[in-house]
Amino acid sequence: MSMPAPTTEELTFCEVHPDRETSLRCNKCGRLMCVECAVPTPVGYRCKQCVRQHEDKFFNASPNDYAIIAAVCAALTGVGAFIISAIGIWLILTIIAAIPIGGAIGEAALRATGRRRGRYSAQIAGAAALLGGLLGGVIHAYSAIQQALNVAITQLGQQAVPPVPIEMVVNAVVQDIGLLVFVGMVTFFVYSRFKMRG
Ligand SMILES: [Zn+2]
Ligand SMILES: [Zn+2]
Numbered sequence: 458m459s460m461p462a463p464t465t466e467e468l469t470f471c472e473v474h475p476d477r478e479t480s481l482r483c484n485k486c487g488r489l490m491c492v493e494c495a496v497p498t499p500v501g502y503r504c505k506q507c508v509r510q511h512e513d514k515f516f517n518a519s520p521n522d523y524a525i526i527a528a529v530c531a532a533l534t535g536v537g538a539f540i541i542s543a544i545g546i547w548l549i550l551t552i553i554a555a556i557p558i559g560g561a562i563g564e565a566a567l568r569a570t571g572r573r574r575g576r577y578s579a580q581i582a583g584a585a586a587l588l589g590g591l592l593g594g595v596i597h598a599y600s601a602i603q604q605a606l607n608v609a610i611t612q613l614g615q616q617a618v619p620p621v622p623i624e625m626v627v628n629a630v631v632q633d634i635g636l637l638v639f640v641g642m643v644t645f646f647v648y649s650r651f652k653m654r655g
Contacts, residue, residue: 483507518575526575529566530582531589534643537562538593542636543601551635552642559646562586567650579651586647590640591630598629 471477471491479491483504495502503511537558541551566582575581603621610618630636 512576516574516576518570518573518578522570522573522575523577523581525569526566526578526582527585529569530562530585530647531592533562533565533589534586534640534647535589535593535596537643538590538636538640539597541639542594542597542633545635548635548638551639555639555642556646559586559643560650562643563647563650566647579648582651583644583648587640587644590636590643594630594633594636594640595626597636598626598633602626602629 468478469480469489471479472488473494474491477491484501485503485507488504490504496508599621602625
């Protein structure tokens with residue numbers, strides 16, 4: 458005669474959320490995890506720590522690589538933005554040009570770092586392209602305004618050249634739609650190049 462087995466089975470809870478009952482375990486380390494903590498992977502559900510550990514093995518970029526990526530993306534986008542701003546081509550041509558240029562800048566940064574992968578490579582590449590591009594636009598606007606001031610001063614027969622007003626530079630950059638479109642698109646395509654690297 459057997460007694461109805463009382464629930465000897467112990468209730469188990471998520472290791473991160475002790476108030477959530479679960480029997481789901483990470484298939485690598487065995488830790489208990491709730492639905493929110495479980496990450497679906499091609500090889501089954503895993504905990505966030507194991508997923509991150511796996512990714513860390515996959516990412517082999519050094520801090521040095523990040524510096525190189527930032528430098529390459531900022532410098533090349535800056536030069537491109539300066540040229541786009543200086544020649545002032547049609548917006549449609551700027552849009553068409555920005556796609557391969559963005560891809561090429563991303564590719565150059567990938568090659569410069571031996572195609573090593575970093576967790577933040579794409580973000581750093583994008584941010585550097587954005588900042589470098591805007592800086593290229595600012596440098597162009599500054600030098601253009603300075604030249605115009607020089608011409609005006611010479612025509613007035615004056616010697617002292619006044620400093621370039623910063624708000625004029627900012628206005629020139631903000632109103633340079635071609636520049637902004639170029640920098641925005643290059644940033645996007647540099648970022649994408651890193652995200653879908655081959
Ligand atoms: Zn795990
Ligand atoms: Zn949880």
